[in-house]
Amino acid sequence: MKSPVAENNEITVAICSYNAAHYLPKLLEALVTQNCPIPFNILIVDNNSTDNTRALVADFAAASRIPVRYVHEPEQGIVFARNRAINESLAGRYIAFIDADELPEEKWLQSAVLSLSNDEVDCVGGRINVSLSSRPHWLSDDLLPFYGQLEHGPHPFRIIDESKPIWSGNVAYNMRLFRSGLLRFDNRYNRKGEGIGGGSDAVMFQQLLKNNCHLMYEPNMSILHLIPESKIKRSYFLKLHFIAGKKSGLYKANPGGKRIFGIPGFMFLQLFKKFFRVIVLYFEQPHAYMREAMNLTYHLGMMRSWAKLKLFLN
Known part of the structure; x- marks a missing residue:
């Protein structure tokens, strides 16, 4: 340049x-x-x-x-x-x-x-x-x-x-x-x-x-x-990923498909799977569950931003 x-x-x-x-x-x-x-x-x-x-x-x-x-x-x-x-x-x-x-x-x-x-x-x-x-x-x-x-x-x-x-x-x-x-x-x-x-x-x-x-x-x-x-707290990592998920949902492409409360329906199924995996890892691999918990809060952040966008559009 x-x-x-x-x-x-x-x-x-x-x-x-x-x-x-x-x-x-x-x-x-x-x-x-x-x-x-x-x-x-x-x-x-x-x-x-x-x-x-x-x-x-x-x-x-x-x-x-x-x-x-x-x-x-x-x-x-x-x-x-x-x-x-x-x-x-x-x-x-x-x-x-x-x-x-x-x-x-x-x-x-x-x-x-x-x-x-x-x-x-x-x-x-x-x-x-x-x-x-x-x-x-x-x-x-x-x-x-x-x-x-x-x-x-x-x-x-x-x-x-x-x-x-x-x-x-x-x-x-x-x-x-x-x-x-x-x-x-x-x-x-x-x-x-x-x-x-x-x-x-x-x-x-x-x-x-x-x-x-x-x-x-x-x-x-x-x-x-x-x-x-x-x-140096687990809550720091979870909040960090929730905020990142919200911003990703706000400023990146919003997928189409059937909506529930403004949120793409498939996101609810993914949410259930991620939540279940966090529970399993917490008991079976306690050293590894934090990464999946962070993925879960990122997912929740995206869902939150799309629901908010739906309210704005209405």
Whole structure:
């Protein structure tokens, strides 16, 4: 995707923050010690925080050798914060996103810039490790990707399909992608405040693939995702999938066929089968039932969205 060369040969490290002042000091300290082959600045997009984020960033910026910028984004939600970060960074060559509850490893920024320095590359993402304050027996390894854990191996490669995703908690873009104003995170998949779910990063990833953009995985672009105790609960995973199911039902194709309360009739039979399987797994394979319970709540979310659409149509 061709565009005029950026005016400033620099990269912005963007942090979208909502009531995350308790995370920011360690993250900012880790960022200012990063080695980077080009100049970089740090941008904090404060999405209506009610804590001391503004004052904390002001104090840190006053003493930092790396430029630190602060902007307030009044429209609530991660999508609006990310899009504000993009709009604030259009004069630079690259932008890298890292979440407030993450910490970069030593070569994170350097690896992102070296990958993007290949002019063919539009976007690069890397490894995400998770740090858990506790590990209950039901939290199996196959559930960790729902905390963002991502590991595609020790070697960099070009991503050509959805089987090897990269996520917006650890991703960097060439700003030429955004200068036309046509490409932004989709606000239909917004996540507000302390809510969970969303899906805007997955939609962005799909859109880049659809447009034949050059995407890379770079394992040395590695971060640690800090998981709070409040998310180490089965209810977190079930709610996450219920919300994802609702959004899938709202924004994707609605199947035809006979309806019951606005819901396709076959969905009720599938619901019964999934519920029965959850019960069986709970007693026979207690380590495995959570995945099926998550599938069940996703299914319920889709049913809920279609019933809601039926009411709107009437």
